[in-house]
Amino acid sequence: MTLELSLNQQPAHARQGSSIGQPLTRRDGFLKVTGAARYAADNHPPGMLHAVLAVSSITRGRVASLDIEAAKAHAGVVEVMTPRNRPALAADPDAKDHPFMFRLDLLQNDQVRYPNQTIAVVIAETLEAATEGAALLSPRYEALPARVGLDDAESFVPRGVGVGGPAVQHKGDIEAGLKSARTRIEATYETPAQYHNAMEPHAIVAAWDGDRLSIDTPSQGLAMAQGRIAGLFGIAPQNIHIRSPFLGGGFGSKGMISGPQVLGILAARLVGRPVKLVLRREQMYGPVGHRAPTRQTLRMGMDGEGRLTAIHHHAKTASSTFDDFFEPAADASHTLYASPAITTSHEAVRLDTGTPLFMRAPGEATGSIALESAIDEAAHACGMDPLEFRLRNHAEVEPMTGKPFSSKALRECYSQAAKAFGWASRPLQPRLMRDADGFLTGWGMGTATFPAIMFQAEARAVLKADGSGLMETGAQDMGQGAWTAFAQIAADGLGLDIEQVDFRAGSSDLPNAGIAGGSGHTATAGMAIHNAGAAVIARLADLATGNEASPLFGAGNEGVLARGGRLYRRDDESRSESYAEILARAGLTEIEGHGKGAPDPASQETYAKHAHGAVFAEVKVDPDFGQIRVTRLVGAFAAGRVINPRLVRSQYYGGMIWGVSFALHEEAITDRRSGRIQNANLAEYHVPVNADVPSVEALLVHEDDPYVNALGIKGVGEIGITGTAGAVANAVWHATGVRPRRFPIRIEDLLV
Amino acid sequence: MRDFDYIRPATIPDAIAAAAEPGSAYLAGGTNLLDLMKGGVTSPERIVDISRLPELNRIERLDDGGLRIGALVRNADLAHDAAFARTYPAVAEALLSGASAQLRNAATVGGNLLQRTRCSYFYDTASACNKREPSAGCAALGGENRLHAVLGWSDACIATHPSDFCVPLVALDAVVEIEGKAGRRHVTLAEFHRLPGDTPQRENALEPGDLIVAVRLPAEAASFAANARYLKVRERTSYAFAVVSAAAALVVDGGKIRAARLALGGVAAKPWRSRSAEAVLLGAGANEANFIRAADAALADASPSGDNAFKIELARRIVVRALMSAQAGTPERLPALPASPFSNIPGARHDA
Structure with missing residues (x-):
């Protein structure tokens, strides 16, 4: 998939010099606002059928019967897939070959292990027929x-x-540390289960041609998805083509x-025709991961x-009863505050839910709201301003490991955000500020942090005879702006x-760009792109300097510089030649180069690598009603090099707003008896509306990091939630x- | 797909005849009905689309000083009718505090009266609900019920009516104009919605085929224009149903309350008019002490139906605040965040 839109259509952003660092608007924005961007469910190959999931209304047990006849008798229904006729798989969906392989519910038996688990798939000529067929199964x-x-x-x-981190980690003697303390605090915080509610629900359009498989589906990790599907179906990964241009x-x-995505592929296999399957909103509450509830106790x-x-x-x-993912909430205390003794520990239970999985800042988000609340309690117990307290406990080296930080502009984040917010005039004691309308006004802060992670990625660069370039990598744009x-x-x-x-991305037939997750995509695939570019320029330079x-x-020996489609002699820029001229003389239509992105093991060993930030919030609370409104949010973040400040700021805004959601809105309301989620819809699963966040400001703090990678990129996707909540x-x-x-926080908690 | 008949009658009598058949449902804005159908909560066999019936989308001033609002007038159109908002400010404020702009553009006056509860067990067809299936039981009792009713509930049903619009309407003695097989009749809004008792499936006074053609406000409703407010506490600033809401309207003369109206939302299966609170206020001084007495009277019979005792205290406080706001006077223009405690943002417009 290639974007056909050129920046020529955005003359306001015409520029000179480096592209990196420019606040370009999204190159795919035009396609999106005009509806031309083709998302997975927009694909309708000829002969396509519609599949609808029938999902369990119980939480635990087994399916005793399904009225398959009634469903199949309904006009338009082509087939009903159940454990009895589901095509065979080459691998057991309950197998777990490595910790990153998660068990799937693919109609392997009649057991129900969580609500909204698939118990059958109805395939029909129309969505309506499939929907009614699913209802007629009357399980x-x-x-x-x-x-x-x-x-x-x-x-x-x-x-x-x-x-895979250890569940319990120690540094120093925690009991001795507590004993020697002048002041102690202990507090327990609870966070609820939260469920994924991306605008686009999971969707797939799958078509088989013999043992070749063509898929349109949103994926944050094309190569991983390809490998997983290949293993399940016993076919070669290269026989699977996944297109995922937009998520x-x-x-x-x-x-x-x-x-559910794999079930769409199985359905297509069963009927021998292309099949489309789109999750209904309420079906997102189970099989696609969620943020597990936590109860966290902090002693300081x-x-x-x-x-x-x-x-x-x-x-x-x-976690679920059948798989392992444990929200590493306590690990949030590894990296932020200096202390001679730190213990982090986890315990868990198994509940009848879908398996909790990664949800933006997994561990960091849940852990941060508890840690930052406790730090606030500790500062108050010491009679100190919360910012002063944090500065007093600023970690000069990573507290848990003693490693130096590759870079850490946290002090600068504190000072810039505090200044922009006006923190200095904050009274120490609570309930002292009222605005002109009588609302209780409060100011709070939190420290943000997220590790700078890199995975593995590859890219292919091509220079063509006409002087233009091509860059290919199977990168994934989730809306964050990867295309740009x-x-x-x-x-x-x-x-x-x-x-x-x-620039080509979003397709599995391109070089593996790794996963768009862990806030590591820009660093990882960006380094692959950077290195592929360097490789092809090196080839070009060889052609020129040797002729x-x-x-x-x-x-x-002196080397050349590449700029604006020409190579320049480094020591004498009056001597230069265009790419096209060099290739023409060599009689080549194109040359290519390959690059990889990966963490540097040496610096990984030596340095602790994290992005940091500071977030300040103002809330107004109605003194009688307990209704809360966040009237101002100011964050300052240092995350290494910023490729595109406009996109990065948007990432921070989105993360900060999710932080508001975490503190004030989001919660899966689960019936305590049945285990069914009672608010599995966008009307009642609350996330903030625009009126909830009238003013959000994100400051980009300059930070040079020579150790994370050659481009100096850390990652900005998840840090905004931490600190803010x-x-x-x-x-x-x-x-x-x-x-x-x-x-x-509930209204009734504040009715005093 | 599940087939149903779709009928678009040309006249009101045709509509009534069509809808009198068992299994029929009227379709107007569709903002609630279509969701219920998609979720399998209701499965009408016949949809009678009244959205294009003539003459039901007018706002008419009546000779007796009253107002007649056609059943198909859109919520947004009514709220943005300048004369309407000036005369019945609490109603306009309630309308603009409900749902989202998109929903308000589609939802109708008649449909608003007939919207179903937001009780999650009513929507969850895997749960027991006496309203959805008489005698099935009530899963909300003992379930997740912190937002459920604190007034007028029964062991058969603890659901609330979700409307904002109906709260000031019932306070202002609105009358529902209904056309049915036996002709046209008028039912006060106070009597239109029913409390659950043993028959929570019977939600209102409509008989099969009955069509709401208009809502009337009597002449007296206009006398509160200078001192009428709607106030709504919710869990986010917009697009959320009321935890508790209140409409308060006063006529104050020389510090004495000459007329008082008070109704609560989000507390019962119907918009809750509190005549006992009004009795406390009538002739009393317009001051906080009396407003607190009125609030105590309004909630005297309240009791929690689950984890919702806080709503009783919250409702008391909202009654006091709504009365204080009404006494302070209707604002010059609709506030930026209608009905919100955070409504005062200088320079902001509610439609910006």
Whole structure:
């Protein structure tokens, strides 16, 4: 998929010099606002049928019967896929070959292990017929009692949390640290289950041709999805072509291929025709991952000067009954605040839910709201301003490991954001500020952090006889602006204006760009693009400097510069030659180069790599009603090099607004008896509306990091949630004097 | 697909005849009905589309000083009718505090009266609901019910009526004009909605085929224009149903309350007019102490139906605030965030 839109249509952004660092608007924006961008479910290959999931209305038990005859008798219904006739798979969906492989519900048996689990798939000529066919199945169940809450099952210590980190980690002697403290605090915070609600629900259009498979589906990790599907169906990965040019949001839910997506492929296999399957909104609440609930207890000790002597962060969380993903909430305390003793520990229960998985800032988001609340409580216990307290406990090296930071402009973030916010005039005590209308007003802050992660990626660069360039990598644009930021990196890597670069991404037949997750996509695929550009320019330079007819002949030692489609002799820029001239003389129609992006193992060993930020929030609370409104948010973030400040700012805004959502709105309301989620729709699963966030400001703090990667990129996708949620909670305390200990903060918690 | 008949009658009598058949449902804005059909909550066999019936989309001033609002007038059109908003400011404010701009552009006056509860167990066809299936039981009792009713509920049903619009309407003695097989009749809005009792499936006074053709406001409703407010507490600033709401309207003369109207939303299966609170206020001084007495009277019979005791105290406070706001006087223009406690943003416009 190539974007046909050129920046020529956006003359306001015509520019000179480097592409990196320019605030270009999204290159795919025109396609999106005109409806021309083709999302997965917009594809309708000839002969396509519609598949609809029939999902379980019980939480645990087995399907005793389905009225398949009634469904098949309905006009337009072509087939009903159940465990009895589901095509065979080459791999057991319940197999787990490695920790990154998650078990899928693919109609392997009649067991029900969570609500909204697929129990059958109805395939029909129309969506309406398939929908009615699914209703006609009238399932009967043998139900077992549901295990719903964190206290409803036996607790255990998981073998690993997050992506395999230890469940318990120690540094120093936590009890000694607490004992020696002048001041201590202990507090328990609860966060609810949250479910993915990307604008675009999971969707797939699948078509088989023999053992070749063509798929349109949103994916944050094309090569991983390709590999997983290949394993399940016993076909070669290269026989699978996945197109994913645009995602209507991913947030971690489209990182792995989900069960329903594979069921769409199975349905196409069963009927021998292309099949489209789109999840209904309520069907998102189960099989595509979610953020698990947590109950976190923090114990902190402080000496007479407000220095932390101990941090104990304990988190209880939940996974499903059949797979392992444990929200690493307590690990948030590894990196932010200096303390001679730190213990992080996790315990978990198994509940009758879909498996919780990655959701924007997994672990960091849940852990941050508890840690930042506790830090606020600790500062208050010491009689200190929360910013002063954080500065007093600023970590000069990574607290848990003792490693130096590759870069850390957190102090600058604190000072810039505090100044922009006007923090200095904040009274220490709560419930002292009122505005002209009588609303309780509160100011709170939180520190933001997220690790600078890199995965593995590849890219292919081509220079063509006409002097133009091509850059290919299977990168994924979830809406964050990958089409634009990568094109900017490609243009600089190729020494071309961005208009002269054909940037291709979003397809599995392109080089593997790794996963768009962990806030690592720009760094990882960006480095692959950068290196591919360098490789092809090196080839071009060889052609020129080695040829007597070139004005660059003999410049091999001095080297050349690539800029604006020409190579210049580094020591004498009056000597130059265009790419087209060099290729023409060599008689070549094109040359290519390949590049990889990967973390540098040496610097990985030496340095702690994290992005940082500081977020300040103002809330107004109605003193009688407890209704809360976040009237101002100011964040400052340092995340290494910024490829496109406009896109980066948008990422921060989105993250900060999610932080507001975390503190005030989002919650899956689960019936305590049945385990069914009662608000699986956008009307009642609340996320903020525009009126909830009247003023959001994100400051970009300059940060040079020579160690993370050659481009100096850290990543901005997830950090905005961290810090913000705690800042809002702390502002609510400052406004009301009531310390929020469960989230989202409810009106009744503030009715005093 | 599930087939149903779709009928678009040309006249009101044709519509009534068509809808009198069992299994029929009227379709107007469709903002609630279509969701219910998609979710399998209702499955009408016959849709009678009245959206293009003539003469039901007018706002008429009546000779007796009253107002007649056609059943098909859109919520947004009514709220933005300048004369209407000036005369019945609490109603306009309530309308603009409901749903989203897109929904208000589609939803109709008649449909608003007939919207179904937002009780999640009513929508969840896997849960027991006496309203959806008589005698099935009520899963909301003992379930997730922090937003459920605190007044007028029964063991058969603890759901609330979700309308904002109906709250000031019932306070202002609105009358529902109904046309049915037996001709035209008028039912006060206070009597239109029913409390659940043992028959929560019977939600209102309509008989099969009955069509709401208009809502009338009596002449007296205009006398509150200078001191009428609607106030709504919700869990986000927009696009959220009321946790609790209140409409208050006063006629104050020399510090004494000459007439008082008070109704609550989000607390019961119907918009809750509190005549006992009005009785406390009538002839009393317009001051906070009396407003608190009125609030106590309004909530005297309230009791929690689950994890919602806080709504009783919240409702008391909203009654007091709504009365204080009404006494302070209707604002010159509709506030930026209608009915919100955070309505005062200088320079902001509600339609910006």
